[in-house]
Amino acid sequence: MNVVLESSVGGAEAVAEEASLAALLRCCVREVAGPRGQVWPADPYLLLRLAGSLLRVPTSGGLALRFDGPAERLEGGSWRPLSLDTLVGLVETELTGHDLAEGEPGGGVLARTAPGGRNEEFAGQVAGSRAAISAMLRERAGTAPPEDPWLASEQALVFGHPFHPSPKARGGSGWLRYAPEAHAAFPLRLLAVRDDLLAAEGDTGAIDGLGDAPAGYTLLPAHPWQLELLKAELAAPLADGRLADLGYGPGLAVPTSSVRTVYEPRIGKCLKFSVDVRITNCVRKNAWYELAAAVELSGRLEPVFADLAARFPATRWLPEPGYRSASLGTRLLEGLGVIVRSSPWEVTGPGVTPLLAGALAAPGGTVPADGMPGAAGPVDGVRAAAMEAFAREPLRWWGAYVELVAPPVLDAYFRHGVVLEPHLQNVLVGVDAEGMPAEAVFRDLEGTKLVAGRHDLASLPDPVSRSTTYDATRGWNRVVYCLMVNHLPEIAATVAGSAAPHARDELLRELWADARARVAAYAGGSGRPMPLSDLLAGMPLPAKANLTTRWSRSADRDAGYVPVANPFAGAAGAPA
Template sequence: MAPLLNCLLREASLAAGEPVAGRSLHRLRATGRLLSVRTGHRPGAPELWTGTSWQPVRHSGLIDLAAQEMRAVTGRSNAALAAEMTAGREVLEALLAARARAAPPDHPWLRSEQALIMGHSHHPAPKARTGGGPPGVWLRYAPETYARFPLVLLGVREDTVVDDGDTRALDTLGQAPDGYRLLPVHPWQLDLTHHLPAVRAAFAAGRLVQLGHTPWDARATASVRTVHVPGGPERPGASGDLFLKFSLEVQITNDVRRIRRHELRHVRHTDPLVTAAFRAMDGPAAWLSERGHRTVRGLDETFPVLVRDGLDDHVLPGATATLAAALTEGFDGDPLDRLTDPLPWWAAYLNCVVPPVLEVYARHGIAIECHLQNTLIAVDPDGSPVQAVFRDAEGARAIPATPREAAWQRLAYCLVVNNLTEIVNVLTHRFPEAAEALWPTARREFQRCAREHGLPEIKALLAAATVPCKANLLSRWIDADGTEPCYVPVPNPLAGATGQGDDGSLTPRRRAEH
């Protein structure tokens, strides 16, 4: 219920008074309904005013309330999204039951990748897997169940294979027969597509052949469709680890996770620019390059695989990578569990994350999608952040291919709202006595970067009353394209207590019309 409540409170409500006795009061803008919510790290226990009394709202009632509000806002219905919200609860029940029976991995980084039980904190259905089949099909591939599984190996006839970039790592995963190239495939994707006429025809004509499975297991990561391929003793003869990103005919959060042709072209254009920008940087921050991709002509979007750098060659010696998103949920090995004073840790986190993101934008005109699921924080043996590692070229935007205003809007949302705000929230929950010092510390880091780069967007950000925030509930309700979502303004925590005025450069291009 917490992610859906977060959506309603952020996108569709106004505060209706000061919090009292651990509860806050909100009025939904369009319908005028009054909602009382338990305050805290995650909102809960919602109650609705009937006109005479407060009535508790269960998950199904909250879905109805969200649907009524969105219909009033947009004049549209969306039964599919309402069903997805219901299904998301059923998915979560299946995940929790399976996770309780499974053994977690030994490595703390992998435990962090597989820790996202709640998932996106501001999404109406963060755990739904629409189109993926019943739980018996997909639980074996779910990161939340600590999934590890062999990959399917196909042979692609050489006159049918499409290669772009550096795909040599794929040829080390097995042995292809003469006249064929090796193509790893996610077994879930093959389950979902093997019956398609084009796939059946490719096998019948010998353009594709089955070669079995890898003798080693890949590990599911937080994004579900990206897997980690181990190096070292688990894969003898391998030079190091790597990640493989696949198409998946399943809708997860805002999109069907199929890798489309234009996305492949975008990655091949953008990734070299981002890679070069990070190599030019004087600091430990790293980028996991998507070196190339391989697919099948005629099935370009069905069986593409992107080759992404592994962690072995990027994480500082002696440091341990941690998925930043896992810090908001907690996991065995969470560096926050060892903290007694959060301020030095927070200052180190800011120093790792903020400068490289702003430097790449200021000096190279590239906005990386630095939200929590794309950010890895390497910590030293004491648990202190020493390095940020970023990933996912699909979400990166380069100027001028992307207009500067749009690139900055996306960066500001990912960095301030999706990343730093979520980390502040969990630190405030754990250390309420330090809450008032967290955002001033962040503001000083941004001011330092502003002095170094002279970037007008940073100065405007620090003066703005609001920052752009992706409206996931509204965007999904109107079926907005996942790459062009609606944004709503939310209070800017960096502006400080003086409440400086809004700045035009941060005005969202598409405001929700509440």
């Protein structure tokens, strides 16, 4: 978007308004107006009808829906700027399923297809997310990004998920001091759990490098935000010695893009905590069976990734070999549960810098790569090198990128019955000194699943095996959504966006033809599995419906999907 950032408060608010409006409008196109046949291309605009109102916005970037100028609404015969509050009102009207007046544009059609039901929280969540972005931008402007370019990329997702109605909504208060978007860094709180109450599985030895526990106790680091949230529940075990509070740790931990996973430089590990607040779609709690599942999956995935790396040598992953917590009832077992995860620096090769894929893809057009001006630092060096590389040689850069990410994900599914969750926040791309993609790092075992029937899970407790399994269809839909809707279109739009405006559409077509050829080559060498043939033939793709999921207050695991156009349809080589 053509946003010129100012460091003033007003500048931050204007940027937050524009980014929030864009995120909600993308959801409206994808989930509401699109499926109802109420979206029309009118180059350079996309026109849509919502609750009887006609809206338009200049758009490029294919499936990623990048907006090249302000969104407008037709009012009294002329186009006027559309505000976020107005759009929220239209969404409420549309989704509440009110009866449009006879003869009102869209009357009847919309009323028939709206899901109905009210949601009094929705407007507050959208406004809360906008306020959070503006607070993040203001705080960020006065702080320096981490010197570590990987961590700086983790802290670069200021606008969050591009297809979410409230991408930065945060539950609770006081979150700004823990916010990666505000370049936070803070000491962890060190608890110790009496040894007879220690709950742990796997290899957690790295944690002991954080400090010394008293005799008869084991160290248990805690996220300070979570300790505030659990204050009441912790009072008794702290008072009677089941837990000990050793105070703040000496160094600073750095939060990554998921907020609740931090990097601890003193031990060179990531620690994934529970934080009992809703961050975008879910309350971020490590359920007891997810703690166990992370360790179980780490063991089972070792040979899988060894095989993937043998076939695709640039494939890396971040094991989660152990967790610790305290056996003090389910609430505290889960609330204090911490998973140890390898750091990307442990797995990337010499001369390769891991960068969060989402930070490379972040829409925002002229918004500087780091969200606010004046935030130069080593990250800009590495990320800028990648951006220069794709601007210079877009097809070579994109080809290398797709080759790193797509075949291992497909092979994990088809050869090993493993569903990775390669959305933009779960994949790191290792770039070399020239800014070229050199390695792909896959992480986050919570969303990683085993395809039912392909693995012997008989030895696992029921909730653990349920939490680690998808049936084949659900697993495939998840793979296709993450890879082909959430991830690659955003990278493609960013790469194409580096070309001159008149050349972007053509470049985007070339990028998809190239990606299709690479996926087809993988399919050819793997017995052309049926779902992959459908994908290559251009079958519509499942896109996760974040707006309607939030509107209906559904759990994220029950989120619906809507069909969207497959960028392989019409790409060279696809059947006409």
